Amino acid sequence: MSGPARKKPSAASRLAIRIIAYAAAIAISIFFVYPFYWMIVNSFRTQEAVLSRPLALLPEQFDFAAYETIASIGGVSLTTYLTNSLLITAVATALGVSIMAMGAYALYRSPKLPLFGTVRNTFLVAIMYPNMLLVIPLYFVVYYLGLLQSQAGNYVGIVLSISIVPLVFILFLQFFRNIPSELLDAAVMDGATEWQIFRRIVLPLAKPVVLTACLIAVLLNWKQWFQILVISTSPDTYTLPVALLSLNTEYGVNFQATMALATLTCVPVIIVFILTQRRVMSGFLAGAVKG
Amino acid sequence: MTTAVATATPRRLLPHLSRKAAANAWHKRTLYLFLLPFAALTAIFGLWPIGQSIYLSFTESYTALSPQPVFVGLENFREILSNPDFLDSLWRTLLFTFVSVVLNVLVALALAVMLSQPILERGRTLFKLAIFLPVITPDVAGFIVWKWMFNQDFGVVNAVLHGLGLPAFPGVTEPVSAFATLTIVELWHHVGLYTLIFLTNLQLLDRDLDEAARIDGATRWQRFRYVTLPQLRPAIIINSVYALIEFLKTFTVIVVITRGGPNFSTNFVSYFAYTKFGNAQYGEAMAMATVLFAAVAVLAAALVWAMSRGDYR
Numbered sequence: 001m002s003g004p005a006r007k008k009p010s011a012a013s014r015l016a017i018r019i020i021a022y023a024a025a026i027a028i029s030i031f032f033v034y035p036f037y038w039m040i041v042n043s044f045r046t047q048e049a050v051l052s053r054p055l056a057l058l059p060e061q062f063d064f065a066a067y068e069t070i071a072s073i074g075g076v077s078l079t080t081y082l083t084n085s086l087l088i089t090a091v092a093t094a095l096g097v098s099i100m101a102m103g104a105y106a107l108y109r110s111p112k113l114p115l116f117g118t119v120r121n122t123f124l125v126a127i128m129y130p131n132m133l134l135v136i137p138l139y140f141v142v143y144y145l146g147l148l149q150s151q152a153g154n155y156v157g158i159v160l161s162i163s164i165v166p167l168v169f170i171l172f173l174q175f176f177r178n179i180p181s182e183l184l185d186a187a188v189m190d191g192a193t194e195w196q197i198f199r200r201i202v203l204p205l206a207k208p209v210v211l212t213a214c215l216i217a218v219l220l221n222w223k224q225w226f227q228i229l230v231i232s233t234s235p236d237t238y239t240l241p242v243a244l245l246s247l248n249t250e251y252g253v254n255f256q257a258t259m260a261l262a263t264l265t266c267v268p269v270i271i272v273f274i275l276t277q278r279r280v281m282s283g284f285l286a287g288a289v290k291g
Numbered sequence: 292m293t294t295a296v297a298t299a300t301p302r303r304l305l306p307h308l309s310r311k312a313a314a315n316a317w318h319k320r321t322l323y324l325f326l327l328p329f330a331a332l333t334a335i336f337g338l339w340p341i342g343q344s345i346y347l348s349f350t351e352s353y354t355a356l357s358p359q360p361v362f363v364g365l366e367n368f369r370e371i372l373s374n375p376d377f378l379d380s381l382w383r384t385l386l387f388t389f390v391s392v393v394l395n396v397l398v399a400l401a402l403a404v405m406l407s408q409p410i411l412e413r414g415r416t417l418f419k420l421a422i423f424l425p426v427i428t429p430d431v432a433g434f435i436v437w438k439w440m441f442n443q444d445f446g447v448v449n450a451v452l453h454g455l456g457l458p459a460f461p462g463v464t465e466p467v468s469a470f471a472t473l474t475i476v477e478l479w480h481h482v483g484l485y486t487l488i489f490l491t492n493l494q495l496l497d498r499d500l501d502e503a504a505r506i507d508g509a510t511r512w513q514r515f516r517y518v519t520l521p522q523l524r525p526a527i528i529i530n531s532v533y534a535l536i537e538f539l540k541t542f543t544v545i546v547v548i549t550r551g552g553p554n555f556s557t558n559f560v561s562y563f564a565y566t567k568f569g570n571a572q573y574g575e576a577m578a579m580a581t582v583l584f585a586a587v588a589v590l591a592a593a594l595v596w597a598m599s600r601g602d603y604r
Contacts, residue, residue: 021410028402029421032479035436036424038447054450103329106322113319119330126337128587130540132561133580136568137340137347140356145335161336164329194321223429226543241431248435248547255445262432269428277420280427284484285491288533 036266043067043259050255066260073243073261076235082264085222085239088158093217096163101210104172105198109184127166135226142231154237161227165220168213171287175209176202212283215276222269240265341584348577355573367578376555377563377579383470384539384559384583391474391538396530399482400523403489404515419490423483430480434547437476438463441548463549466556473544473557480544481537485530492526493519528598532591539587 042050043066044059071078107120126134138161147153179202187197203210225241232238235246244261247253273280348367350360371377405411406418425433440447441462449459461468496519504514542561545551551558551566558566560583567576 018410025418029418032421039436050445054445054447099328102325106325110322122338123333129341130583132542134340137343140343141339164332219427225431241429245431262435265432266428273427
């Protein structure tokens with residue numbers, strides 16, 4: 001293996017290296033993917049079947065009992081949790097992405113305006129603060145805002161508290177930084193207002209990044225649980241992950257039902273991710289590169 | 292775009308100063324309006340709870356929610372810092388963070404180097420997809436599945452170990468193995484993002500440098516150590532800081548899998564504070580939160596400083 005004097009490896013040993021490399025990569029991939037596979041397969045298997053053969057790769061026969069069991073959890077129907085997940089994710093994403101796009105644009109356009117620096121620094125401190133410790137006092141905040149009295153209030157509190165997604169905000173900051181300032185300066189010279197510049201120049205340019213931002217916000221809002229658990233005054237405003245958590249902490253946990261609900265929680269995300277993986281991964285990278 | 296310019300053009304014909312000033316003020320007003328919703332949400336759901344928690348950390352717990360909380364100064368901090376359980380919890384949190392940061396950065400680097408090999412060209416997208424999948428799937432679901440995979444009766448983990456003729460892994464039933472379980476599960480959940488960051492940086496490397504070193508007779512290891520690794524410094528810093536902040540805050544996995552046990556071996560600060568809060572010990576809970584926040588800020592700053600210092604040597 002040493003130095004420039006080494007011989008070119010023979011075809012046979014190159015093939016061997018290739019096989020070893022692929023075997024290693026496949027083994028590692030299995031470590032990451034197998035839990036999802038195990039979850040889906042076992043949601044269709046009875047508890048007895050799992051106990052006797054935990055490693056079975058396919059169900060002996062498809063047993064849908066678990067999916068019937070979870071049709072109602074804690075007296076609330078599964079469709080309520082599902083609707084909550086879809087509704088909260090959709091509204092928080094639409095609202096959050098609009099607010100973050102405009103906010104990040106303003107910070108990029110005139111970072112030196114009074115208070116702008118303060119907003120930026122506050123945001124940076126807030127994302128460093130341990131999230132779950134911020135959520136506990138959040139309960140008081142939501143209480144003072146009077147959002148704990150009604151179910152509608154609960155929804156408003158949940159949506160507002162999850163709508164700012166730090167990664168997405170940083171993604172926007174990164175994107176705006178790359179817009180050539182001559183373009184905007186020219187528009188200003190021609191007397192365009194800030195609103196016109198944003199609406200007619202910046203937004204059309206930002207279309208791809210807005211799409212990426214929406215995708216990432218959907219994926220990250222879908223998995224939120226702690227804010228929702230803390231703000232909800234009843235299970236009626238729980239989303240799928242929160243329902244899953246309450247199923248997990250119940251006495252006499254039903255293994256098969258847990259796997260079925262976990263499957264319902266994960267599969268939509270897995271499908272969306274596989275269809276959009278290139279965009280999602282590049283968005284994560286752009287948002288992560290500069291904190 | 293062109294219409295905006297066209298409709299606005301006549302203004303150029305009125306170059307009065309007052310007009311300009313007015314336009315400038317309007318310009319600023321629009322930007323303030325743009326920023327307002329974001330600033331409001333950051334203030335209400337970021338600044339306010341932080342202020343609230345720092346404020347509560349200086350008050351007597353049972354008066355914390357009353358109209359006139361009693362200030363006790365640093366009493367809550369004195370209380371928790373003289374509590375051996377808290378010091379133990381802090382120490383475990385730091386140990387877990389240290390082990391996890393080092394492990395995640397090393398594993399991510401190894402995975403990225405492996406995936407960047409030309410020999411794996413063909414399946415690279417699939418392998419990346421697999422490693423990144425746990426990052427975006429709901430953590431609660433992933434952790435619950437792992438909890439059952441480590442289960443002594445249902446467990447896949449012990450079934451595999453048994454099949455290989457190895458001794459059983461006690462999982463969350465014993466302190467040390469519970470600690471190890473959390474390390475493995477957290478690695479599974481987070482390492483994909485770090486790997487992706489390394490992988491992208493590896494693909495941006497200057498190939499000429501590597502080629503020059505190869506021609507000069509550098510071994511594979513020498514090239515990695517003296518050519519590749521120095522170029523990866525920014526990525527190593529970013530990943531280490533992200534991992535540090537992430538693992539100091541470890542919480543969800545404890546709620547789902549160990550609930551702080553067994554025998555408080557995984558009772559990390561965030562979870563400890565959460566249970567204190569559940570017992571209405573708000574003052575102490577918030578003092579713990581403040582200590583943890585200080586640790587995050589100080590350690591992150593120190594890490595950035597220590598790692599970027601090398602640039603000037």
